[in-house]
Amino acid sequence: MSELKSWKEIAEGAIIEEAGNSEEYKTGTWRSFRPIWYEDRCIQCYRCWAFCPDSSILIKDGKVAGINYDYCKGCGICAHECPKKVNAIEMVPERT
Amino acid sequence: MQKFDAFTGNLAIATAMKQINPDVCAAYPITPSTEIMMLFADFVANGEVDTELVTVESEHSAMSACIGASLAGGRVMTATSSAGLAYMWELLSVASGLRCSMVMTLVNRALSAPLNIHCDHSDAMGTKDTGWIQLFSENAQEAYDNVIQAVRITEHKDVRLPVMVCVDGFIISHSYEKMQYMEDKDVKDFIGEFKPYRSLLNVEKPETFGAMVLPNYYMEFKRQVREGMEKARKVILEVGKEFGDRFGRYYGYFEDFMLDDAEIVFVVMNSAAGTVKHVVNMLRKKGIKVGLLKPRVFRPFPSKEMADALRNAKVVCVLDRAETFGGEGGSLYLETKSALQTAKNNVTVINRIYGLGQRDFLPTHVDDIYKEMQEFLNTGNIKLFDYVNLRD
Numbered sequence: 001m002s003e004l005k006s007w008k009e010i011a012e013g014a015i016i017e018e019a020g021n022s023e024e025y026k027t028g029t030w031r032s033f034r035p036i037w038y039e040d041r042c043i044q045c046y047r048c049w050a051f052c053p054d055s056s057i058l059i060k061d062g063k064v065a066g067i068n069y070d071y072c073k074g075c076g077i078c079a080h081e082c083p084k085k086v087n088a089i090e091m092v093p094e095r096t
Numbered sequence: 097m098q099k100f101d102a103f104t105g106n107l108a109i110a111t112a113m114k115q116i117n118p119d120v121c122a123a124y125p126i127t128p129s130t131e132i133m134m135l136f137a138d139f140v141a142n143g144e145v146d147t148e149l150v151t152v153e154s155e156h157s158a159m160s161a162c163i164g165a166s167l168a169g170g171r172v173m174t175a176t177s178s179a180g181l182a183y184m185w186e187l188l189s190v191a192s193g194l195r196c197s198m199v200m201t202l203v204n205r206a207l208s209a210p211l212n213i214h215c216d217h218s219d220a221m222g223t224k225d226t227g228w229i230q231l232f233s234e235n236a237q238e239a240y241d242n243v244i245q246a247v248r249i250t251e252h253k254d255v256r257l258p259v260m261v262c263v264d265g266f267i268i269s270h271s272y273e274k275m276q277y278m279e280d281k282d283v284k285d286f287i288g289e290f291k292p293y294r295s296l297l298n299v300e301k302p303e304t305f306g307a308m309v310l311p312n313y314y315m316e317f318k319r320q321v322r323e324g325m326e327k328a329r330k331v332i333l334e335v336g337k338e339f340g341d342r343f344g345r346y347y348g349y350f351e352d353f354m355l356d357d358a359e360i361v362f363v364v365m366n367s368a369a370g371t372v373k374h375v376v377n378m379l380r381k382k383g384i385k386v387g388l389l390k391p392r393v394f395r396p397f398p399s400k401e402m403a404d405a406l407r408n409a410k411v412v413c414v415l416d417r418a419e420t421f422g423g424e425g426g427s428l429y430l431e432t433k434s435a436l437q438t439a440k441n442n443v444t445v446i447n448r449i450y451g452l453g454q455r456d457f458l459p460t461h462v463d464d465i466y467k468e469m470q471e472f473l474n475t476g477n478i479k480l481f482d483y484v485n486l487r488d
Binding site for chain 2: 005016
């Protein structure tokens with residue numbers, strides 16, 4: 001998350017003055033497991049992309065291209081949904 | 097131009113509300129404050145105000161509706177008592193935490209059980225730490241004046257905290273007394289137009305109200321509420337002075353009644369101050385140096401100013417109309433004693449709990465306490481804590 005502000009710098013009453021500013025809040029710090037995506041195993045079925053609740057599967061030129069670690073909370077749904085025989089995403093413990 | 101007429105406390109408050117003409121009132125009836133909204137509903141029905149009156153199903157909903165209306169940019173008022181305030185409790189810190197401007201009249205009544213509809217301050221004292229400014233009123237006149245001033249205080253840009261105007265149930269709310277009131281246009285001119293600084297309904301600039309805050313920011317927002325309270329000190333004095341300049345009745349943090357040279361001092365809020373004043377007058381006729389300090393502002397508590405006003409006292413009796421059950425004494429006593437300690441004034445302060453559930457508090461009771469204090473000055477012995485007019 002960005003630098004913490006003092007009580008003098010923040011909006012009164014905890015009001016969020018801008019619409020759609022949640023992208024500034026990097027929820028990736030919550031992660032305790034990190035998904036690792038293996039390009040060579042991926043069959044481009046988009047199941048991970050369809051199921052990811054945080055829109056954290058990166059797509060480049062119409063193809064799965066990796067994971068956005070700024071917002072991925074490490075829930076493991078992508079790894080679970082990846083077909084068993086393919087196994088293109090593996091969850092590994094996050095380094096602390 | 098001001099006129100005199102006979103008013104009950106409730107009528108005085110309803111009249112002030114009529115003259116303020118708020119955008120929204122949401123309230124649920126509870127004795128002894130019911131009559132305020134009952135009278136106000138007449139004003140709405142007769143077209144004397146253009147307020148949106150929301151007849152909600154509970155006090156919890158009343159305060160919720162007031163918060164929503166305040167955030168939407170409205171001028172908002174309500175009234176309640178006792179269990180009604182208790183049922184609002186959850187929302188009281190929401191109102192202050194979201195920096196809502198609003199004015200609520202609290203007609204003080206005891207909390208159950210046993211069920212009692214009569215006056216004491218246990219409702220107000222139970223909410224003293226919820227971030228609301230608390231003004232206390234001795235009589236209908238002060239209730240009327242406080243409600244009008246409260247509008248200016250709560251809407252001030254440095255404050256933006258809700259204000260609770262307290263007045264004693266039945267003793268004031270249902271008794272007629274002579275009161276001076278202003279013309280509608282003078283009240284309108286004094287309070288001015290409400291210019292909300294943000295609005296929930298502004299679709300041009302959408303904002304999020306009531307978002308969750310994690311441990312890394314919660315304390316910062318509570319510190320802001322404290323700042324609003326601190327800033328309110330100056331605003332309360334400014335508004336009280338301007339009110340006095342315009343209407344002839346000046347208001348500060350407290351009233352000092354024959355305090356200058358007083359050695360024996362009573363501290364008491366709301367209607368009982370009238371009873372104490374009567375006894376002080378009697379004793380002064382005998383040449384006894386006795387006085388009264390009547391706090392008007394309990395939140396923010398005027399510690400420095402009160403300690404200064406009590407500097408010549410040799411013994412102080414703080415009268416509390418609410419229990420703390422297991423505390424060293426009542427809330428007013430604790431605040432007063434703390435203020436004196438900070439000022440390094442080691443004067444003896446005693447506490448008397450009186451008038452719970454509207455138990456009689458008569459001049460003879462004040463006189464009895466005075467005699468104990470006089471005895472203390474001779475012997476150095478006195479009970480620090482006791483009940484008044486209790487059967488042992």
